[in-house]
Structure formats: structure tokens, C-alpha cells
Amino acid sequence: MINKFIHFVQIVTNIMMALLTIIVSFEVVSRYFLNMPIKQTGELVALIFPWMAFLAAIIVTKDNGHFFVSYFRNKLPEKAQIVSVFITKLIMLYFSVYMIISSFQLINISTTQKLPVLQISKAWLHYSITVAFIGITLIIVYQLYLIIAKKDLALEED
Template identity: 30%
Template sequence: MFLKSLTHWINKGLELFLVVCLAIMAILVFANVVLRYGFDSGIAVSEELARLLFVWLIFLGAVLATRQHAHIAFNSFLAKRTPTCRKLLVAISSLLMLVGGVIFVIGGWKQTLINMDNSYPVLGISYAWLYGTAIVFGVGLVLSTILNLWESVTSPTGFPGGDE
């Protein structure tokens, strides 16, 4: 029960963060377009900040989609299999996703360390904020995959996230 409540609040927090990122991006880009075409000026930080927010939006959105089972799946293929076979197939795909998540964490960590001293020209913040998304994504993917695998193994039908 605690785990379900915790994941619910983490999902809601991620959704809120994504909405805020998207709103800031939309405002920055719209304001910059109006200022450039209407007043021949612009907001200097808007391009860099919008690009950085877009990267965070994509990676955290992928973590959220993984947890909510919103990625493309072959449920019609799984539906024709026995629950034991479903669990085995979900376990195999989960193992591959875990490997991918670990690769993201390791690669993101290395890139973050390499680019720690480099900074954005206008924003002035470290590029670690860009490459750190890979670490956060990898950890989120690993945790989401473990939870999805647990749901699949404990489900009588073998479907992660509930009955199909």
C-alpha cells in the first residue's frame, strides 16, 4: 500500500514538473518569436533554456510513460500466450530495459563528469545539467522497470500494470 501511494505521488510530481517545463518552454519560445519579429530583439536565454527544458521533458516523460505502461507494447501478442509465457517474455524485455538503464546511468555519469567545467555561453550554468538527465533517466527507468516486472510476476494474468 505504501509503495502504491509513493509511486502515485512520484507520478503526480513528474506530471507537474513536465507541465511546468512545457509551459515555460512555450512562453519563452512564443515571447522570443514576438520580440524578434515585432521588436527586432529577443530573450538571450530563451533558446538555451528551452533546449535544456526540452531534454528534461523528453527523458522524464519517458520514465513516466514507462511506469504508466504508455509505451508501445505487443499486448495482442502477449494476450495469446499463457500467463507463464507472458511473465517470461515480460521478464526478458525487463532485463533488456534494465541493461539499457544501467548503460544510461554509467554513460550519463561519465559525460556529466567530463562536462562539469563546461558551461552554457548565455545561461552560464554547467553542461552537467544537460548530461545529468541521462543519470536521472537511467535511475528512473531501472526503478520503473523493476516495479513493472514485480507487477507482472505477481499478477495472475502476467500482464504488468493490471489485467488486459
């Protein structure tokens, strides 16, 4: 189930990256070669990029690609390594839940504000934070379950 979710997120992230590349390339050609800048491209990029970056954070969390001081952890006995990873995941979980709550507050503040050119709510930009941290929270809860169930020692964070 988690792997299917991550696969879906990877597909969406890849599509967003392709869209960004096309939009920026089109804007460069339009602005510098045709001397006709397109005003919507700046806001489209500003809208799509955070979605892509925050969704990619879900993948990074699943792959344990985040920063972790493994040198010191690897010097610990195996049980202490497991405890270290578990505590790290709990801290990450706390931060993720905090970000979800904070992003809802941000959305409430920005719902009535509109992007000047596209004329859509700025909340669409901030939903990317909520969606990403809900996904990150689900991944971390799953990883904690694996540690508790001893199905995965989660020592592969390097």
C-alpha cells in the same frame, strides 16, 4: 509511493512544458514583432526541453506506453505472456542501468564545459538523463516485483 512519485513527475513535466511555451512565445514576439531577439531563450529551451522529455519517459514507462509487439505476445499462452513481459522488463532494466552509468560518464566529461550564453555547466543538461533513468529503473524494478509477487500480471502493456 510510486503513484505519488509519478504525480510529482507529471507536475514538474507540466510546469516545464508551460515554461517552454512561455519562453518560446516570448521569443517569437520579441524577435518578430519587436525586432529584439533575446539570446538566452535558445539555451533555455535547449536546457529545459531534454529535462521535460526525459522526465516524461518516466511516466511513459510507468504507464507501459512504450512500444511493445502485443499482437504476437497475445497469441502466446498466459504463462508465456508473463515470461515475455518479464524478459522485456529485464532488457529494459539492463538498458536503464547502462544509461545511468553512461550518463555519469558524460557528466564527468562535460562538467567543465559551459553553455556560452547562460554560462552554466553543460552537466546540468546531462543530469536530465541520469535523473530520468534512475526514475525509469525504479519503475521497472517495481514492475518486476509486481510480476514476481503475482500482484500484477503486467499484461496491460498495449
